[in-house]
Amino acid sequence: MKISEWMVQSSVPFGTSGARGLVSDMTDAVCFAYTVGYLKHLETLGEFSPGTSVAIAGDLRPSTPRILEACSAAILWMKGLPLTCGYVPTPALSLYAFSRKIPSLMVTGSHIPDDRNGIKFNRAQGEFLKDDETAMREHHVSLPSGWFDGAGNLTHTAGQPMSVNVVDEYVNRYRDFFGTSSLSGLTLGVYQHSAVGRDILVSIVEALGGTAIPLERSDKFVSVDTEAVRPEDVTLAQGWAKSGLYDAILTTDGDSDRPLLADQNGRWLRGDILGIIASKALGASAVTTPVSSNTALEALNSIHSIRRTKIGSPYVVVAMNEAVAEGCVPSVGYEANGGFLLASDIVRNGRTLTALPTRDAVLPMLCALDASLKHKEGLSGLLTTLPARFTVSDRLKDIPTALSQKKLKEFRVDIINSAEEIGFNTISGSVKNINEIDGLRLTFDSDDVIHLRPSGNAPELRIYVESHTQAQADLVLSESLKKVAHWINQ
Numbered sequence: 001m002k003i004s005e006w007m008v009q010s011s012v013p014f015g016t017s018g019a020r021g022l023v024s025d026m027t028d029a030v031c032f033a034y035t036v037g038y039l040k041h042l043e044t045l046g047e048f049s050p051g052t053s054v055a056i057a058g059d060l061r062p063s064t065p066r067i068l069e070a071c072s073a074a075i076l077w078m079k080g081l082p083l084t085c086g087y088v089p090t091p092a093l094s095l096y097a098f099s100r101k102i103p104s105l106m107v108t109g110s111h112i113p114d115d116r117n118g119i120k121f122n123r124a125q126g127e128f129l130k131d132d133e134t135a136m137r138e139h140h141v142s143l144p145s146g147w148f149d150g151a152g153n154l155t156h157t158a159g160q161p162m163s164v165n166v167v168d169e170y171v172n173r174y175r176d177f178f179g180t181s182s183l184s185g186l187t188l189g190v191y192q193h194s195a196v197g198r199d200i201l202v203s204i205v206e207a208l209g210g211t212a213i214p215l216e217r218s219d220k221f222v223s224v225d226t227e228a229v230r231p232e233d234v235t236l237a238q239g240w241a242k243s244g245l246y247d248a249i250l251t252t253d254g255d256s257d258r259p260l261l262a263d264q265n266g267r268w269l270r271g272d273i274l275g276i277i278a279s280k281a282l283g284a285s286a287v288t289t290p291v292s293s294n295t296a297l298e299a300l301n302s303i304h305s306i307r308r309t310k311i312g313s314p315y316v317v318v319a320m321n322e323a324v325a326e327g328c329v330p331s332v333g334y335e336a337n338g339g340f341l342l343a344s345d346i347v348r349n350g351r352t353l354t355a356l357p358t359r360d361a362v363l364p365m366l367c368a369l370d371a372s373l374k375h376k377e378g379l380s381g382l383l384t385t386l387p388a389r390f391t392v393s394d395r396l397k398d399i400p401t402a403l404s405q406k407k408l409k410e411f412r413v414d415i416i417n418s419a420e421e422i423g424f425n426t427i428s429g430s431v432k433n434i435n436e437i438d439g440l441r442l443t444f445d446s447d448d449v450i451h452l453r454p455s456g457n458a459p460e461l462r463i464y465v466e467s468h469t470q471a472q473a474d475l476v477l478s479e480s481l482k483k484v485a486h487w488i489n490q
Contacts, residue, residue: 003037004137006030014133016312016456020109020118023063027152028070031119033141035074035105038121038128041136042103047124050079053100055164057085057093058107059196059255061114061221067107071119073158077144082161089197089256090120091360092170098125098356099169108196108255112458114221120255126357129314167200174366175207177346177353182370183210189240189249191215191233193222197256197361204362205250210369215240215249224251226258227337228394228462229268233260241266248369248379252361259338259361261368263379269368270294270391271338277382278367279303279332282346282353286323288316288333291437292393292451292464299387304328310438312456313359316341320357336393336464340364390473395460396485404454404461407488408440411452415442423483424450427476448476452484461488 007013010030012021019034042048054075058064068084075082083102085093090106097104101124109117121128121136147156188205190212192198198217205212216236224233237249241264249262262268272293279287279297286305287297290312298306305328309315316333320343323331331343339359346353353363372379411418419431419442428448435441439453441464451464463480467473 001033001141002137003034003139003141006033006037006141007137015118015458017110017314018106018118018120018128020112020116020458023115023117026063026067026117028066028073028154029143029148029152031067031070032074032077032148032154033143034119035071036078036141037136037139038105039075039078039080039103040139040141041132042123044135045123048078048080048103051081053081053083053102055083055085055093055097055100055102055104055166056107056161057088057090057104057166059109060087060194061109061117061254063114063117064107067117067119070154071105071107072161073147073154073156076158076161077147083164084161085164085166087196088166089170089200089252089361091257091356091358091362092166092197092200094122094358095170095173095356096164096166097122098358099354101125106255110255111223111225111227111253111258113223116458122358127314127317129318167203171200171203171207173353174204174362177348177351178208178366178370179351180207181209182366183208186210186247186369186373187213187245188369189213189215189246191236191249191251191260192217193224193251194218194220195224195252195254195256197252201250201252201256201362204366208366213246221254224253224260225337226253226260226271229260234268237262237266237268239266248372250365253337256361257339257359258335259340259365261365261379263383265380267380269379269383270336271364272297272334272336272391273383273386274338274364274368275334275340276300276386277371278334278340278364281367281371282330282332282348284330284332286320286328286331288319288323288331290316290335291435291441292453293334293336294389294391294466295449296387296389299389308437311335311453313339313341317343317357334364335359336391338364388468389466390468390470391464391466392473392477393462393464394477394481395455395462396481396488397460399454399461399488400459401454403488408452408454411440412436415440422487424480427479427483448472450476450480
């Protein structure tokens with residue numbers, strides 16, 4: 001069967017970043033087939049052949065060890081050499097694999113609940129892009145006889161992969177660039193929950209001279225979304241901040257490629273604000289970010305080239321690389337969820353931070369903390385130096401993607417009247433600009449923005465809002481959620 005047929009049969013499709021689905025659908029057989037299809041595609045590109053090492057790692061979901069075993073078995077069946085990197089951040093795996101020019105895959109569902117999981121595939125020196133997904137769908141994969149039972153469970157013992165340490169290289173990357181005293185004097189809370197990089201984040205803070213205090217470690221998986229922060233995480237940060245002990249609070253999503261940083265008052269910063277701060281701190285000439293990111297970037301009037309894309313790191317990577325090809329460097333990218341990407345090396349004070357063209361949670365947080373030391377009011381004061389544009393987002397859960405797409409198609413028939421029928425005009429005024437790069441993004445004469453987009457990873461309809469004050473942004477989001485929920489269920 002072709003991989004495209006496996007997708008239909010299993011109900012495990014490609015999302016924004018890799019294959020994702022319900023754990024019950026991601027049987028060993030399905031994960032094995034996907035991995036074989038991935039390696040067959042890499043064979044056509046000259047990036048895989050018998051004897052090639054393939055680095056693998058995973059997050060802390062209960063289903064991850066089983067899926068890793070199925071992926072390892074597929075690599076062995078294809079006569080590759082699986083290198084197990086353990087349970088480590090996605091960017092730590094990528095740093096190791098990219099620098100050695102070998103394929104890699106990460107078993108993770110990122111921020112989504114642990115009844116779901118996924119496999120994120122990488123090429124030898126960069127992310128698996130949309131063209132790669134298209135080509136992979138066409139490969140035929142048959143399961144080896146006798147390796148699986150009728151339910152798709154792996155019954156064959158393929159062999160034990162070799163273990164490698166990727167953690168030290170990842171920690172040293174930031175220690176060597178920022179310096180061993182760059183966080184000196186800062187006391188930082190590290191909200192650990194179930195993030196796979198929770199202990200590594202502590203190690204990085206300490207390697208840079210800061211004091212790290214672990215907080216709220218969990219034995220169960222917690223689906224922390226850096227783009228739609230849970231109310232309980234808002235409450236936790238505010239509670240920790242009341243002690244007056246912390247200069248900031250750091251955490252990441254499940255696979256630790258997306259950051260979440262709170263200032264000394266317990267206010268979680270948006271990922272796109274972190275992206276702007278990091279871009280400035282690193283002296284970026286070209287910045288690529290999805291259309292949903294805060295427009296304070298343009299209001300800075302200090303970035304030579306700004307490129308807006310569809311949502312998803314594969315789109316950001318393509319545009320970042322185009323900037324490099326045009327000689328516009330340093331070239332960086334970021335997403336509204338906070339993941340920061342480097343398409344070219346950064347040189348500062350005689351130290352070089354090598355390119356890492358995949359989402360990373362650590363770099364933007366370190367840039368913000370480093371910059372906050374130069375501001376007398378710390379991290380909260382640093383935020384006041386940016387143009388006043390405020391973004392918030394949330395999601396309507398359990399909305400099938402097909403339903404979201406159907407409703408948006410109806411919306412597009414007459415966008416102006418549809419916006420009024422839903423009631424957006426009572427919140428933000430009349431529509432003055434329409435952007436359909438990804439989903440439907442409406443700008444109103446009040447300069448409010450309401451952006452509707454079906455999630456690429458889960459049955460959710462995401463709503464992004466931007467306005468001139470935090471209070472107005474919060475109000476627009478709250479009202480939009482209610483009005484869109486009513487509209488979607490009509």
